[in-house]
Amino acid sequence: MSETRLRVERGGEVTQLLVAIREDLEADSSVMLLLDATRSVLEPVAACGLDETLRTSARVPLGQGFAGTIAATAVPLVLDEVRSDNVVNPMLHRRGIRSLVGVPLLSDGMVIGVLHVGSLTPRTFTQDDIERLAARAEDLAVFVKDRALVEEHVAALVLQRSLIPTVPPRIPGLDIAGRYLPAEGDLGGDWYDVFSLPGGRVGIVMGDVLGHGLGSAVIMGRVRSALRAYALIEESPARVLEMLDHKIDHFEAGMLATVVFAVASAPFDTFTVSSAGHWAPLLAGDGAVAQVDVPHDPLLGVEPATRRTEVQVSVEPGEVLCFFTDGMIEQRIDPGAAIDPDRGIALVAANLSAALTAEANCISILAGAMPAERNRDDIALLVVRRDPDA
Structure with missing residues (x-):
């Protein structure tokens, strides 16, 4: 596990990190969603193994559907069978995703988003899968927080210099x-x-x-x-x-x-x-x-x-x-x-x-x-x- 565990570097790309996560879980897709500024809606910001329409087609209200439930409860969740009635984004079902496992992205104990991976064939994700995905989520959350802090600092500096x-x-x-x-x-x-x-x-x-x-x-x-x-x-x-x-x-x-x-x-x-x-x-x-x-x-x-x-x-x-x-x-x-x-x-x-x-x-x-x-x-x-x- 130590050799395959995600190494987060400031200069990396979120999509590349999601590729590594998908490969590590031997899954077909990986998606990261982040809570918006109001902390009421999850927005898909990056994905691997899904087309652009699927990645950007839906926002997920907090507490609703698969990802919304994970964000609201801060608890991992497994869907052995993806149906149109248990996911907010119908494109997941239409594009053939059959099973999902997701975990919360946490920063300083607060949920900032959700990370989930999916399979195009029916699959029962195990407790080991959940733990491996949670470990990857920890690294991804650190990366997101560090990059957000740098980008925010630079944006604030640029704004302040302009004013x-x-x-x-x-x-x-x-x-x-x-x-x-x-x-x-x-x-x-x-x-x-x-x-x-x-x-x-x-x-x-x-x-x-x-x-x-x-x-x-x-x-x-x-x-x-x-x-x-x-x-x-x-x-x-x-x-x-x-x-x-x-x-x-x-x-x-x-x-x-x-x-x-x-x-x-x-x-x-x-x-x-x-x-x-x-x-x-x-x-x-x-x-x-x-x-x-x-x-x-x-x-x-x-x-x-x-x-x-x-x-x-x-x-x-x-x-x-x-x-x-x-x-x-x-x-x-x-x-x-x-x-x-x-x-x-x-x-x-x-x-x-x-x-x-x-x-x-x-x-x-x-x-x-x-x-x-x-x-x-x-x-x-x-x-x-x-x-x-x-």
Whole structure:
């Protein structure tokens, strides 16, 4: 068995793995079905020994038919005789599959799909067949999970890179630079945004959708787009965040996000700022750095009826605003040390200077405030400096 047991490698193909499984069980077909995102339907994603019509012709509701029963109970099942009334996909019967054995695909104890093999001649699958198929299913589940994690991470990174500008737009009168540093593990929903608005206004956003992975990145993209849309029709940052909160409550139930949104017009001497549970920006000028006094309204997704507040922040020529997500300040600066946001903010402030350009400030902050080890959380950083000659 050790020589024939499936060796799962990241670069393999699911179909090739199913070929090996079919051969090992001396069967005529092998099929893998995976639960969809709602965990209510099994979708056939790969097969060996069956034509394309059979592979893709049916989805199996959880709890129904042969595969649906296996997924619902997480228990192997044998059909000595395949009939049109005991399988959801009638093509199995029509294509001559006479007997089936199937086992659940498990990941961390949770069913993610079903693996089954079939015979074109009547056959009684034994307990040994079930155990061999279950062993193969363990390997296949590891492969699926590993590949899904890699693909999800890459997809989230591509999505996030497409939404977060590496080089922020040029705004006359402002010097702007930003950084997005993905964590070593899962990506999250951190983002920053800078965009022009009607009437010569500029919108500046720093936000964080709670959670990790592709799901958070996708929601982040929707939240980002919705905020931009609301900002086109509403001048008040507080009102924009109220509208965004209602949108999240209706369409993204259960999602939480923190956002700080600022709007300013040339010559950018005043920024109107509203915060939905997000860290207030730092303001640097005349050798001093202090956190802007912005009311800490509730996170988005908590109290959609909240009347949000906004404040006017004066920015003198040459002064610098620094926006950041919690990944920037909630770092373990020393191995084993407790997370101390106040210390993190102090480190950012110590490396922020009105004497530096926005780009130089980004470099200084990351060099001086980042721990020696790789960041464990996503980091978004945005520095906005008013033209000293304004």
